[in-house]
C-alpha cells in the first residue's frame with residue numbers, strides 16, 4: 001500500500017522552520033513561523049504559566065481522562081476573555097466552549113460542526129488568509145470560496161470588494177474572519193468595517209466563524225475582541241475558534257477552544273454535544289495540561305495580573321519593533337515605503353517583495369521569510385535590525 005504514496009513537499013511555514021534549523025550560518029534570522037521571540041531569539045515559558053505549572057504539579061494526583069468538554073475553569077475563563085465578563089450571551093446562558101487540541105483543532109472541529117449544521121454550506125475565506133485554513137476546512141468537506149480582503153498595492157483592506165463579493169453568499173453560508181492581528185497581512189478591520197460586515201451577515205443570514213489566535217497581541221485583550229463582541233451583540237449565532245498558543249505561549253501544549261454562541265441555552269447545549277461527539281470520533285478526549293494551566297492563570301488574580309503584564313510587554317515589544325523597522329528602512333533610502341508596517345498589528349505583515357528577492361534573502365543573507373513575503377515581526381530584534389534592514393535594502397536596490 002505505501003508504494004502508492006509519493007512524498008509531499010514540505011509545509012510552506014513549518015518546512016521553513018526545518019530549513020532554518022539546519023542552516024549553519026550564525027547570523028541567520030528566522031522571520032518564518034509565528035512564534036513570539038525575545039530580544040535574544042528565545043521563546044521562553046511565560047512566568048505566569050511557569051508559576052501555574054509549579055502549583056499544578058503539587059496538586060495533580062491523577063492522569064485519568066478529563067471531561068469531554070475539557071477543563072471547566074479554562075472554558076469559563078475563555079468565554080469571558082473572548083466576550084467580556086458581562087456579555088448578554090453569557091447572561092442568557094447561550095454560550096458553550098470546549099477545549100480543543102490547539103486553535104487548529106478548534107478550527108477543524110468547528111468546520112465539522114458546520115457540515116453537520118448545513119452540509120450545503122460554502123465557507124467564504126479572505127484572500128489572503130492563513131495557508132493552513134484551506135486544508136483544515138477542506139478536510140472537513142466544506143466547499144470554499146474566497147473574498148478579497150487585502151490589497152497589496154494600496155496596503156489596505158479591500159472592504160468594498162469584500163462586501164460586494166459576500167453579497168453572493170447564500171443564507172446558511174459561513175464567513176471566516178480573523179478576530180484581530182490578521183495572519184498573514186497584519187491589516188485589521190476598523191470598528192466601522194466590523195459594523196458593515198455585521199450588518200451584511202445579519203441581513204443575509206450568514207454565520208460568522210471567527211479565528212482568534214492572537215488576542216492581546218494587537219492593541220489589548222478587550223480591543224482585540226471588539227469585532228467578535230460586536231458580532232455577538234448583533235447576530236443570533238457566532239462560532240469562534242481560539243488559540244492559547246501565542247497569548248499564553250502554550251504552543252506545544254496544543255490548547256485552544258471552540259466556542260458556539262447559539263440562539264438559546266438549549267441550542268447551545270445541543271452544539272456542545274455535537275462538538276464532543278465530533279471530537280470523540282477524531283481524538284476522543286482533549287489534552288489536559290495546557291487547559292489546566294491557562295485556566296489557573298485566568299481564574300487566579302495574581303497569576304492573571306502577572307500574565308497581563310507579560311502579554312503587555314510582548315505586545316509593546318512587537319509594536320516597537322514595527323516602528324524601528326519602518327524607521328530603519330526609511331534611513332536606507334530604498335524607494336519602497338515601509339511605513340505601513342508600523343500601522344499594522346500583531347505578529348505578521350507582508351513585506352511586498354518578490355519571490356526572487358525572498359529567495360535571495362534566504363540564500364545569500366540567511367534571512368528566512370515565508371514565500372508570500374510574510375514576516376514574523378517578533379523575529380526582529382534590536383540586535384539583528386541593522387543586518388536585516390541593510391540586507392533587505394541591498395536586495396531591493398539591485
Ligand code: LMR
Nearest residue numbers: 013032033034035130183
Ligand atoms: C503561523 O502562521 O506561522 C502560525 O500560526 C503557526 C502555524 O502553525 O502555521
